[in-house]
Amino acid sequence: MGLSDAELDAVRAIDATDGPGGADDDLGAFFGDTERARPVREVRVEPFLIARHPLTVAQVRHWLPEYEDDFAESDHTAARLQDEVDDLLAALPFRLPSEAEWEYAARAGTTGLTFRGDGKPDEEEILDDFADEARTAAAENAFGLAAMGSSNEVCADVWIPHFTGAPADARPRTGEGPRTVRGGAGDLSPWQGCDEWLLLLSATRAEFDLFTAVRPVVPVPAAPDGALPGAGT
Structure with a gap:
């Protein structure tokens, strides 16, 4: 978990490819904030179930019927x-992912900048509306x-601007203050x-500020004998 030296080198390679005068010429702010996603560490993540995509406007209205969204173009x-956010979390029969769970889900077994590799993401990779099943599947x-990384997604962890002293078992870090968000x-x-593609990186993290999406999580239900159903899937 975290932003590795190899990933930093991949970002530098993209920056060099853009060349002087390119739209993404200055990544100074990104490199100045890299300690937010470091040190890289090994984390054990227990099995869990996470939503295929963030909750849509229509889904949120299932629990909050009066919900209105000024940013949404459709249900x-x-x-x-x-x-x-707090009203929804109180009504949901689900929980938020920890940061470790979110990053594990985003990486999907990969170690590059995004699950697609170390290439520079483009705007074709972002997804917001889930009505088109073919595009969602793609x-x-x-x-x-x-759409991992497309929306600003809130995690259970309180915002701490580094991973120093973080637990190794994927528990969320708790305390006072704003939560952590991923993606956006x-x-x-x-x-x-202006380097918006950096928000698609699996390791990019920030402090919750204005608005956020919610991608809920539930534990894997135990089989009657205590074994996990569908082991290996």
């Missing part, structure tokens, strides 16, 4: 909650999860050439 769009990673490249679409 099939990922809901971007502001002051309603945006899935190896775990069958769509789609929230800035259409891109203005």
Whole structure:
């Protein structure tokens, strides 16, 4: 878990390829904040179930019937909650992923910048509206999860600007203050050439500020004999 030296080298290679004067010429802010996603560490993640995509506006209204979304273009769009986050979490029969669970899900067994590898992502990789099943399926990673990194997604962890002292068993870090969010490249679409693609990186993390999507998690139900059903899947 975390932003590795190899991933940093991959970003440097992309920056060099863009060349002087390119739209993404200055990555100084990104490199200045790399300690937010370091040190790289090994984390044990127990089995869990996570939603295929963030909750849509229509899904949020199942629990919050009066919910209105100024950012959504349709009921099939990922809901971007502001002051309603705590109300939704109180109503949901689910929980938020820990940061470790979210990153494990985003990477889907890969170790590159995104689940697609170390190449520079483009705006075609972001997804917000899930009405088009074919496009949603095309945006899935190896775990069958769509649009990881597209929306700003809130995690259970309180925001701490590094991983120093973080637990090794994927528990969320708790305490006072704002939560941590992951992703957000789609929230800035259409891109203005200000390095928005960096928000698609599996390791990119930030402090919850204005609005967020929710991708709920539940534990894997135990079989009657205590064994996990579908072991190996």
